[in-house]
């Protein structure tokens with residue numbers, strides 16, 4: 001799969017049997033909604049995340065395209081103060097996170113997502129980020 005942001009070829013990281021596409025060039029991460037579901041181990045958690053009030057709020061048309069349907073994705077500002085911008089396919093194919101954003105999202109959503117998964121993601125992406 002090509003990186004949504006810089007078009008480099010992404011590598012696949014295996015995370016507890018879930019495949020996550022990761023770009024070594026820019027540190028971006030693509031998560032299919034199916035993968036998100038596996039990661040969170042609970043489809044309800046995914047719905048909660050995708051339909052989180054903070055996510056459904058200030059959606060704007062962004063300049064990135066979904067790697068699956070090639071349609072423009074919505075750019076969503078999440079959180080107040082210094083918002084994190086994530087990109088969400090309007091057909092819910094998945095979510096795009098620029099470098100470090102996944103961790104920030106986990107911090108914002110805090111206790112609302114499965115803690116085990118949050119720790120796991122934090123471990124992996126925290127480590128990755130330090131190495132680069």
Ligand SMILES: [Zn+2]
Nearest residue numbers: 003006023026
């Ligand atoms: Zn990239």
Ligand SMILES: [Zn+2]
Nearest residue numbers: 066069089093
């Ligand atoms: Zn799509």
